[in-house]
Structure formats: C-alpha cells, structure tokens
Amino acid sequence: MSRRGGGAMRLRGLIRKEFLQIVRDPSAVAIAFLMPVVLLILFGYGVSLDAEDIQLGIVTEDRSAQTAAFTAGFTGSRYFHVHRYEHAGTAQRDLARGAIDGLVHLRGDFAAGLADRRPAPIQLIVNGVDANTARIIQGYVQGVWSGWLAERAGAAEAPTPVTLEQRVWFNPEVRSRNYLVPGLIVVIMTLIGTLLTAMIMAREWERGTMEALLVTPVSMAEIIAGKLLPYFLLGAGGMALSTLMALLLFEVPLRGSLVVLAGAAALFLVVALAMGLLISIIAKNQFVAGQAAIVATFLPAFMLSGFIFDLNSMPWPIEGLTFLIAARYFVAILQTVFLAGDVWAVIAPNALALAAMGLVFLILIRRRAHKRLE
Amino acid sequence: MWRRILTLFAKELLTLLKDPKSRFVIVATPVIQLAIFGYAASFDLTSVPFAVYNEDRGEAGRELVARFEGSPRFERTHTIRHTDEIAPLVEAGEVLLVLRLPPDFSSDLARGETAPVQAILDGRNSNTALIALNYVRDIVNAFNAQRLERHGTGPPPAELVTRAWFNPNLESRWFFVPGIIGLLITVTTILVTALSVAREREEGTFDQLLVTPLRPVEILIGKALPGFLVGLLAATVIAAIAVLWFQVPLQGSLATLYAGTLLYLLSTVGVGLMISSLAVTQQQGLLGAFLFLVPSVILSGFATPIANMPGWVQAITYLNPLRYFMVVVRGVFLEGRGLDLVLTQFLPMAAIGLLSLSVAGWLFRRRMY
Numbered sequence: 001m002s003r004r005g006g007g008a009m010r011l012r013g014l015i016r017k018e019f020l021q022i023v024r025d026p027s028a029v030a031i032a033f034l035m036p037v038v039l040l041i042l043f044g045y046g047v048s049l050d051a052e053d054i055q056l057g058i059v060t061e062d063r064s065a066q067t068a069a070f071t072a073g074f075t076g077s078r079y080f081h082v083h084r085y086e087h088a089g090t091a092q093r094d095l096a097r098g099a100i101d102g103l104v105h106l107r108g109d110f111a112a113g114l115a116d117r118r119p120a121p122i123q124l125i126v127n128g129v130d131a132n133t134a135r136i137i138q139g140y141v142q143g144v145w146s147g148w149l150a151e152r153a154g155a156a157e158a159p160t161p162v163t164l165e166q167r168v169w170f171n172p173e174v175r176s177r178n179y180l181v182p183g184l185i186v187v188i189m190t191l192i193g194t195l196l197t198a199m200i201m202a203r204e205w206e207r208g209t210m211e212a213l214l215v216t217p218v219s220m221a222e223i224i225a226g227k228l229l230p231y232f233l234l235g236a237g238g239m240a241l242s243t244l245m246a247l248l249l250f251e252v253p254l255r256g257s258l259v260v261l262a263g264a265a266a267l268f269l270v271v272a273l274a275m276g277l278l279i280s281i282i283a284k285n286q287f288v289a290g291q292a293a294i295v296a297t298f299l300p301a302f303m304l305s306g307f308i309f310d311l312n313s314m315p316w317p318i319e320g321l322t323f324l325i326a327a328r329y330f331v332a333i334l335q336t337v338f339l340a341g342d343v344w345a346v347i348a349p350n351a352l353a354l355a356a357m358g359l360v361f362l363i364l365i366r367r368r369a370h371k372r373l374e
Numbered sequence: 375m376w377r378r379i380l381t382l383f384a385k386e387l388l389t390l391l392k393d394p395k396s397r398f399v400i401v402a403t404p405v406i407q408l409a410i411f412g413y414a415a416s417f418d419l420t421s422v423p424f425a426v427y428n429e430d431r432g433e434a435g436r437e438l439v440a441r442f443e444g445s446p447r448f449e450r451t452h453t454i455r456h457t458d459e460i461a462p463l464v465e466a467g468e469v470l471l472v473l474r475l476p477p478d479f480s481s482d483l484a485r486g487e488t489a490p491v492q493a494i495l496d497g498r499n500s501n502t503a504l505i506a507l508n509y510v511r512d513i514v515n516a517f518n519a520q521r522l523e524r525h526g527t528g529p530p531p532a533e534l535v536t537r538a539w540f541n542p543n544l545e546s547r548w549f550f551v552p553g554i555i556g557l558l559i560t561v562t563t564i565l566v567t568a569l570s571v572a573r574e575r576e577e578g579t580f581d582q583l584l585v586t587p588l589r590p591v592e593i594l595i596g597k598a599l600p601g602f603l604v605g606l607l608a609a610t611v612i613a614a615i616a617v618l619w620f621q622v623p624l625q626g627s628l629a630t631l632y633a634g635t636l637l638y639l640l641s642t643v644g645v646g647l648m649i650s651s652l653a654v655t656q657q658q659g660l661l662g663a664f665l666f667l668v669p670s671v672i673l674s675g676f677a678t679p680i681a682n683m684p685g686w687v688q689a690i691t692y693l694n695p696l697r698y699f700m701v702v703v704r705g706v707f708l709e710g711r712g713l714d715l716v717l718t719q720f721l722p723m724a725a726i727g728l729l730s731l732s733v734a735g736w737l738f739r740r741r742m743y
Contacts, residue, residue, distance in 0.1 A: 025655060025657060025658070027655070027657050027658045027661045028657070030661060031661055035661075035664070035665065038665070038669075039668060039669065042669055042672070042673065042687065042690070043669075043672050045683070045684055045686075045687055046672065046673055046678075046683045046684070046687035046690075047672060047677075047678045047683075048678060048682040048683065049501045049678055049679075049682065050682060051679070051681070051682060052682070053681065070532075095539065096539075096709070097714065101681075110532075113532075114532065119532065119533055120532045120533075121532070121533050121535050122532050122533065122534050122535065123535050123536075123537070124534060124535065124536045124537070125536075125537050125538070125539060126536065126537075126538050126539070127538075127539055127540060128538030128539055128540050128541030128542065128544050128708075129540050129541060129548075129549060129704055129708050129709060130549055130679060131417065131418075131538075131541055131544040131545060131546045131548065131549050132417045132505075132546060132549070133679055133681075134538055134541070134544050135505070135508060135544055136504075138536055139508055139511070141534070141536075142511075142534060145532075145534045148532075149532070160488060160518055161483055161488065161489065161517075161518050161521045161522065162438070162483070162488070162489055162490070162491055162514055162517060162518055162521075163488055163489075163490050163491070164490075164491060164493060164510065164511060164514050165490050165491070165492045165493070166492075166493050166495065166507055166510075167492065167493070167494045167495065168495045168497035168500065168503050168504075168507075169464055169494060169495065169496060169497050170496065170497045170498050171497035171498065171500045171503070172497070174497060174500040174503065174504060175500065176500050176501055178500065179498055179499050179500055179501070187668075191664055191668065195660060195661065195664060198660070199656065199657045199660060203657070282395075283395060285393075286569075286573070286576075286656040286657070287393075287396065287569055287573050287656065288393055288395045288396045288399065290568075290569050290656055290659065290660040290663070291396060291399045291400070291565050291569070292395070292399055293660065294561060294564065294565055294660070294663060294664070294667070295399055295403050295407075295561065295565070298561075298664065298667060298668060298671075299407060299411065299557065299561065299671075302671070303410075303411050303414050303415055304410070304411075304414055306499070308501075308677050308678075309414055309415055309416060309417070310417075310419055310499070310502045312419075312420075312421070312422070312423065312470075313416065313418065313419045313420045313421070313422075314413060314414050314416075315413050318410060318413045318414050321410060322414075332467070335498040335499065336467075336498065339497070339498050340465055340498060341465075343465045343466060345462070345465065345466035345467075346465070346466060346467055
C-alpha cells in the first residue's frame with residue numbers, strides 16, 4: 001500500500017474512533033444541536049432593545065382642557081402604559097421604588113401659564129439607572145411634546161425651521177431582533193466550536209491514550225485532522241439549524257446569498273474549533289481547559305464582537321483588542337449578509353481576517369503539539 | 375466535624391491554585407476582564423463617522439454642518455459630491471450616517487419656510503443607528519431653537535425640562551459596570567464549582583471521598599467554601615476597581631452590598647455544585663456550566679431590559695439568580711437602596727441557593743456510577 005493510501009486509511013480510523021466517542025457521550029451531540037435550539041429560542045424571543053409598554057406616570061395638578069390635550073398624546077401611544085397621579089409626592093415615591101420608569105409633571109398653573117403666554121415648564125423625570133432605556137423614554141416624550149407643539153401652533157405661528165427626514169437603511173422598521181439574532185448565532189457558534197474541541201486533546205493526555213496514539217504510525221497532522229473533521233461536521237449541522245431558525249422562526253431577512261453565508265460560517269467554524277483545540281493542547285488537563293474555555297469564549301464574544309456594543313466607540317486600546325476576537329469578523333459578515341446583501345467591501349476583509357486567524361491557530365497547534373511529542 | 379471540613383477545604387483550594395494556569399484563570403482574569411469590559415460595554419457613541427452631501431451652498435447649511443463637526447459625538451470622514459457615492463459608502467460600513475442637505479436648504483430657511491435635512495443611517499445594528507439618530511435630533515433641535523430665537527418668534531409656549539435621577543448625565547457606563555460585577559462573580563464561581571465534583575468522579579477519587587468519615591453535608595460544605603471564598607474576593611476587588619477606577623458612585627452601604635453578594639454566591643455555588651454532581655464527565659460539566667451561564671447572563675437584564683421580554687420569557691427569568699443580583703448591585707451602587715431589597719431580591723436568591731445546594735448534596739450520594 002502506498003504511503004498516501006495508508007494516510008487516508010489511518011485518518012479514516014481516527015475519525016471513526018472520534019465519531020464513536022461522540023455517540024457514546026451524547027454531550028457533544030447536545031452541544032451541537034440542543035444548545036443552538038434552546039439558546040436561540042430563549043434569546044431570539046427574549047432579547048430586545050425595543051422599549052414598549054413603558055410605565056409612565058403623569059402628574060396633573062389641574063383638570064383643564066389644556067392638560068387633557070397634552071396628556072392625550074401619551075394615553076394614545078402604544079409605547080406608554082400611563083399611571084395617573086394628582087400629587088407629585090406619590091409619583092416620585094413610585095419612581096424611586098421602580099414602579100414607574102419615568103414621570104411627566106404638569107404644574108397646577110400649566111393651563112393658566114399657557115393662557116397668559118408665559119412659558120409653562122413641563123417636567124420629565126426619568127430613572128437614569130438604565131441610561132439607554134432612559135434615553136429612549138426621553139425621545140418618546142420629546143416626540144409627544146413636539147407633536148403637541150405643532151398642533152397648537154397650527155399655521156398661525158412660525159413653522160419649525162429644519163425638519164429631519166430619517167432613512168434607516170437595511171432595517172427600516174428598526175427591529176432590534178433583525179440584528180440581535182445574527183449576533184446571537186455568532187455567540188452560540190463560538191461556544192459550540194470551542195466547547196466541542198476544548199476538552200478532547202486534554203482528555204487524551206489525561207487518560208494516557210495520547211501516548212498510545214503516539215506509538216502508532218499516525219502523524220500529528222493526522223491526529224489533528226482526525227479531531228477537527230468530525231466536530232466540524234457537528235458544528236456545521238448546528239450552524240445550519242441556527243440559520244433555519246433565524247429565517248423561519250424569527251423572520252430575519254436573508255438579503256445576501258446562502259453560499260457566502262455557508263462559506264463564512266465554515267471559515268469561522270474552523271477558527272472556533274482550532275481555538276478550542278489550542279486551549280486543549282496548552283492546558284493539557286481537562287479541568288484547566290474547561291476553565292479557560294469558559295473565560296475565553298462567552299464573555300469576549302458577547303462584549304467585544306460588536307454584537308451589542310459599538311466597536312468604533314470603544315477607546316482605541318480596547319478597540320485594538322477586539323481585532324483578536326474572531327467573533328468580531330463573523331458578526332460583521334453575518335449582519336451584512338443577512339441585512340444588506342453580498343457586500344464584498346465588508347465580506348472580503350473580514351473573511352480574510354478569519355482565514356488568517358485560522359491559519360495562525362493551526363500553525364500554533366502544530367507547533368505546540370510537536371513539542372509535547374519530543 | 376469542622377476539622378474534617380477544614381481539611382477538605384484546604385485540599386480543594388490546593389487543587390484549584392496549585393496549577394499555575396488554573397491560578398491565572400481564577401485570580402487574574404476577573405480583573406483583566408473588568409478592565410476591558412468596563413470600557414467596552416457602553417451604549418454611548420463617540421466619534422460616529424459621517425459623510426456630508428451638501429448640495430446647498432448657503433450659509434445656514436454650512437452652519438448646520440459645522441454643528442455636527444463641532445460635536446465630539448461625530449467625526450466627519452467623507453464628503454460626497456454625487457448621489458451615487460452614498461450607497462457604496464454606507465454599504466461598506468465606512469460611515470454610519472450620511473447627512474444630506476437639499477439644494478435650496480438655505481434659501482428656503484431664509485424665506486421662513488421649512489427646509490428638510492435628510493439623515494441616512496446604516497441600520498445593520500439598529501440600536502446604534504437609533505442612538506446616532508437621537509444625537510442628530512439633538513443637534514437639529516438646538517439649531518432650530520437658536521434660529522427661532524434669532525429670528526424673533528420667541529421660545530415655544532411650553533418647554534420640556536428633563537431630569538434623570540440616580541444618573542444625571544445618563545452615563546451608560548454607570549449602568550454597565552455594576553452589571554459586569556455580577557457577570558464576573560458568576561463566571562468565577564462557576565469556574566471554581568462546576569467542574570470540581572465532575573473531575574473527582576472522572577478520576578475516581580470521589581468514591582474515595584465518600585468512604586471517608588466525611589458526611590455528605592460536610593463534603594458539600596468543603597466543596598462550597600472555596601467557591602464562596604474566591605467569589606467574595608473577586609467581588610471585593612472588582613467592586614473596588616469599579617469605584618476607584620471607573621468612578622461609579624457607591625450610594626448605598628457596603629453592608630447591603632456584601633449581604634447581597636453572599637446570598638448571590640449561595641445560589642451560584644449551589645447551581646455550580648448541582649451541575650457538577652449531575653455530570654459524569656468534565657465535558658458534561660462544561661456543557662452544563664455553559665447551559666447555565668449563557669442564559670443566566672442574557673436573561674438577567676444586563677444588556678437588554680427584562681421589561682422588553684415577552685411574558686413567558688419574563689416568567690423564566692424569575693428562576694435566574696443573576697436577575698435579582700443585578701437589581702441589588704445596581705440598586706446599591708446607583709440608587710443607594712437598602713433594606714427594601716431584602717424581601718423582593720434577597721429572599722428569592724436565598725431560596726434558589728438553599729434549594730440547589732440541597733439537590734447537590736443529595737446527588738452526591740445518589741449518583742454513583
């Protein structure tokens with residue numbers, strides 16, 4: 001038998017062994033298929049930045065037509081759930097204990113002030129702990145206020161000088177789920193890829209089976225390939241499942257092509273699996289490998305990938321660090337392929353970066369794995 | 375009894391800390407992660423790259439553009455001269471915002487008519503787009519107010535005055551840094567506990583432990599103590615960094631913060647040990663750790679408010695100890711809350727902790743294979 005043929009046979013044997021191990025300990029199958037389903041359903045439905053049903057207190061100290069006209073804008077809005085108060089004191093107590101998110105206070109002389117053409121202040125107090133929600137509430141209240149102003153002014157007074165026309169491209173209805181679901185897929189795939197491989201090399205060392213493998217004619221490259229291939233297939237299955245759920249269950253549009261999506265996913269999966277393998281090789285025992293996997297995957301992919309937090313707004317040393325996080329490139333590609341289409345100006349550089357990372361990881365794996373052999 | 379527990383506790387600490395890699399993961403990473411995430415986690419945008427497509431040649435148009443250029447929130451990176459240039463710039467993600475002024479912008483304004491200005495935003499991250507849009511609106515509103523004042527129509531009949539309690543400048547960081555404390559405590563305790571029993575089972579030393587005079591309760595305490603110790607130390611260091619480095623105000627009392635932290639540790643140590651004793655191999659333990667960790671972070675209200683979730687997901691969050699702890703850290707840090715937290719937040723954490731610890735102790739004996 002030629003050397004080449006022997007290599008293929010040995011590789012087949014290794015892959016078969018790995019598959020048997022996967023089937024015997026179902027946790028790997030659970031990682032690849034159960035995790036994406038559970039996590040995507042929970043997060044796809046649960047994670048949203050669209051504030052609706054805001055608990056808003058309105059304090060009106062008089063009952064005039066003027067105050068009624070102003071507050072009508074809130075009661076009619078689908079964003080607000082209005083609580084009415086007659087005294088500022090009770091309303092403020094409710095705000096302090098979190099029963100309402102914000103309160104609008106019209107003073108007793110509101111209508112009188114308007115009649116006398118004295119500026120009548122309207123006070124808005126928000127609970128600023130969640131600054132983002134507070135800003136959203138502020139924006140909504142401002143909207144109601146300017147609507148009321150426009151209505152009052154009618155044609156009689158000077159029109160607003162500059163009006164803003166907004167066009168939000170790629171996601172005109174600004175549905176936060178449309179970008180959160182692709183981002184969640186990245187987080188989930190990072191976990192799957194790394195989790196699948198983080199333990200397996202360490203396990204072989206710990207159980208002493210690595211030494212047994214080393215005395216056989218298999219080369220290190222074959223061992224690595226034999227480890228990567230079966231888990232690549234598992235991970236690809238998980239990715240396909242996640243994409244299907246995004247499209248069918250969460251109705252995220254896919255404006256780019258499936259081929260580009262699949263290609264990018266394959267690249268990313270190699271990087272994630274290789275990172276797990278590298279952790280496994282460096283740690284050499286499962287306990288440390290497991291700890292390193294927990295620390296190195298979830299939170300970095302969640303915080304530093306641009307999935308939720310804007311990368312451009314981070315201070316430059318932190319933004320520089322994000323270039324080491326593979327998830328950042330995959331987030332950019334997925335958000336573009338899902339929402340914008342096959343924009344090569346985004347896809348090409350990010351795919352290249354992923355390929356480079358994968359290559360570096362594989363080289364490091366080869367190096368580290370060799371050292372242990374000698 | 376306490377001597378036996380102490381011996382087990384010492385052995386547990388030794389297994390955790392004797393490996394330099396493990397020591398690094400447990401001791402150094404929480405601090406490093408807080409330093410990084412504290413800067414990364416913010417919904418405030420700075421230097422948003424934008425392009426100007428000014429078809430207007432007038433002064434008013436220049437004035438409006440200058441307001442954007444002068445704002446620290448925006449950074450002008452491109453100038454557009456033709457409509458065809460807009461799409462490629464936005465699609466490639468070069469700019470987040472294109473500001474377009476129509477040809478007769480200044481002349482319309484001069485005649486006292488309404489002039490539109492168009493803001494085109496990259497909505498791939500719709501939250502970032504909305505925040506940027508709010509900034510745009512602020513600048514346009516300020517421009518309008520100044521113009522109205524200058525051209526004699528006077529101020530609007532009613533002014534909206536906004537105040538924000540607990541966080542007057544609405545700094546996003548004040549919201550996220552206390553949240554990160556919660557996240558890192560969770561990760562650290564799970565690190566220490568979730569693999570500890572699973573490892574002993576896989577190596578066969580757990581059977582040996584069971585035949586020693588140690589009772590299951592004593593094993594439980596011995597296994598739980600390192601989690602408490604490491605978690606408490608991590609919490610102290612991280613909270614100190616939050617106050618001293620990130621300058622997040624600590625309004626409430628340290629006593630409330632520590633009481634909340636201890637109760638929260640009770641529940642995470644409990645869940646970690648429960649996962650660990652359910653798992654037969656460390657691989658399963660790791661899977662369990664993630665299946666707890668990831669949902670508990672995402673459904674805690676850390677980044678996206680629980681109020682935005684649909685009812686059935688909100689119901690699930692009541693099982694999540696981190697949900698309560700988020701309210702506690704943020705409440706103590708920013709709102710200065712004290713004993714009113716006891717019933718609503720402390721009791722559920724204590725209940726989850728006691729329940730999961732009992733299940734873990736029960737599983738020690740039952741699960742023998």
